[in-house]
Amino acid sequence: MTDDQDKDLLKRFRDSSSRNMAFNELVNRYQERLYWHIRRIVIDHDDADDVLQNTFIKAFKNLDKFREDSQLFTWLYRIATNESLTFLKKKKKNVFVSMDEVSHQLSSTLESAPELSGDAIQLKLQWAILTLPTKQRLVFNMKYFDEMKYEEIAQVTGTSVGALKASYHHAVKKIEAYVKSQF
Amino acid sequence: MENTEKHNEPKLNIEGFSEADLKRNPFKTPEGYFENLTPRVMDSVRSTEKKVESTEINWWRVLMPGIGFSAMVFAVWFLSAPTGNNTLNFDQVVASMSLEELDQFAEFETEDLLAYGLVTSDDIEIESDFSEEELINYLLDEEEMELNTIYEELDI
Numbered sequence: 001m002t003d004d005q006d007k008d009l010l011k012r013f014r015d016s017s018s019r020n021m022a023f024n025e026l027v028n029r030y031q032e033r034l035y036w037h038i039r040r041i042v043i044d045h046d047d048a049d050d051v052l053q054n055t056f057i058k059a060f061k062n063l064d065k066f067r068e069d070s071q072l073f074t075w076l077y078r079i080a081t082n083e084s085l086t087f088l089k090k091k092k093k094n095v096f097v098s099m100d101e102v103s104h105q106l107s108s109t110l111e112s113a114p115e116l117s118g119d120a121i122q123l124k125l126q127w128a129i130l131t132l133p134t135k136q137r138l139v140f141n142m143k144y145f146d147e148m149k150y151e152e153i154a155q156v157t158g159t160s161v162g163a164l165k166a167s168y169h170h171a172v173k174k175i176e177a178y179v180k181s182q183f
Numbered sequence: 184m185e186n187t188e189k190h191n192e193p194k195l196n197i198e199g200f201s202e203a204d205l206k207r208n209p210f211k212t213p214e215g216y217f218e219n220l221t222p223r224v225m226d227s228v229r230s231t232e233k234k235v236e237s238t239e240i241n242w243w244r245v246l247m248p249g250i251g252f253s254a255m256v257f258a259v260w261f262l263s264a265p266t267g268n269n270t271l272n273f274d275q276v277v278a279s280m281s282l283e284e285l286d287q288f289a290e291f292e293t294e295d296l297l298a299y300g301l302v303t304s305d306d307i308e309i310e311s312d313f314s315e316e317e318l319i320n321y322l323l324d325e326e327e328m329e330l331n332t333i334y335e336e337l338d339i
Contacts, residue, residue, distance in 0.1 A: 027225065031221065
C-alpha cells in the first residue's frame with residue numbers, strides 16, 4: 001500500500017461518516033499479513049484469531065492518534081507484535097507447550113513419509129525457530145518470511161538496525177545448526 | 184543500497200531444500216477463515232464501541248441492587264415530593280430513613296453522594312482550611328497542568 005493510499009484511508013477514517021467503511025478497508029487489506037505474523041508467534045490458530053481481533057480493536061481505538069511518522073503497516077505490525085507478546089506473557093506458557101500442533105504434525109508427517117518432504121522440512125524449520133529467544137524469533141520471522149527491511153523492523157521493535165542485523169545473523173546460524181543436528 | 188543489503192544478508196541454507204521449499208507455510212487455517220474475518224472484526228469493533236457507551240452510569244442500576252436503603256430512599260422521595268418538582272429533598276429523605284439506613288448512608292464519601300445524585304452540592308457544606316483566593320489559585324494551577332498534559336498528547 002502506498003503512502004498516498006494510507007493517507008487517503010486515514011482521512012476517510014477521521015471523517016465520522018466514512019469511518020467504518022475506511023476501517024473495513026484497512027482490515028481487508030492487512031488481515032492476512034497480520035494474521036500470519038501473529039500466528040508464527042503464538043502458533044495456535046484460535047490464539048492467533050483472538051490476538052488479531054484485539055489488534056484490530058486497538059487499532060480502531062487509536063487510529064485517530066496515529067502520527068504518521070511511520071507507515072501505517074508498521075504501526076499495525078507493532079500493535080500486533082505487542083499484543084502477541086502480551087498474550088504469551090498472560091498465558092505464562094512455555095512456548096514449547098504450544099508447539100503441540102507443530103510437533104504433532106511433524107511426527108505424523110515423518111511417520112507417513114520416510115523421506116523428508118517439503119512439508120516436513122517446513123515443520124522442522126518452525127520447530128527450530130521456536131528454539132530461538134522470543135524477540136530473536138520475531139526478528140527472524142519478519143526478515144525471512146515477511147521480507148521486511150531492517151528499517152521497518154526497527155520501527156516495529158524499537159531496536160537499532162545494527163542490533164537487528166546481528167540478531168538475524170545469529171538466528172540464521174542457530175537454525176541451520178539445529179536443523180542439521182536433527183538429520 | 185537495497186541490493187548491497189540483500190547481498191550482505193546471511194542466507195538460510197539447509198542442504199537439499201530451496202528457499203521456496205523453506206518458505207512454504209506449514210500452518211493451516213479453517214476453511215473460509217479469511218473470507219469471514221473482516222465482518223467478524225467489524226462486529227468486535229462495534230461491540231467494543233457499544234460497551235464504551237454503556238459504561239455511562241445509570242443511577243437506577245447503580246443504586247438498586249445490593250443497597251437496600253436506596254430503593255427506600257427513592258420510594259419515599261417519589262411519594263413525598265411535590266408535584267412537578269424533580270429535586271431531591273434531602274431533609275425529607277433523611278427524616279424518613281431508619282437508623283440502619285442512615286448508618287449505611289453515612290459510609291458514603293461526599294463525592295459518591297454527589298455522583299449518585301443522593302445530594303446536590305447545595306446540601307453539603309464544605310469545611311476548608313483554605314481561603315477562597317487560595318482555592319482559586321490551586322484550581323488554576325491544576326487547570327494549567329491539565330492543559331499542558333493535553334498539549335503534550337496532541338503534540339502541540
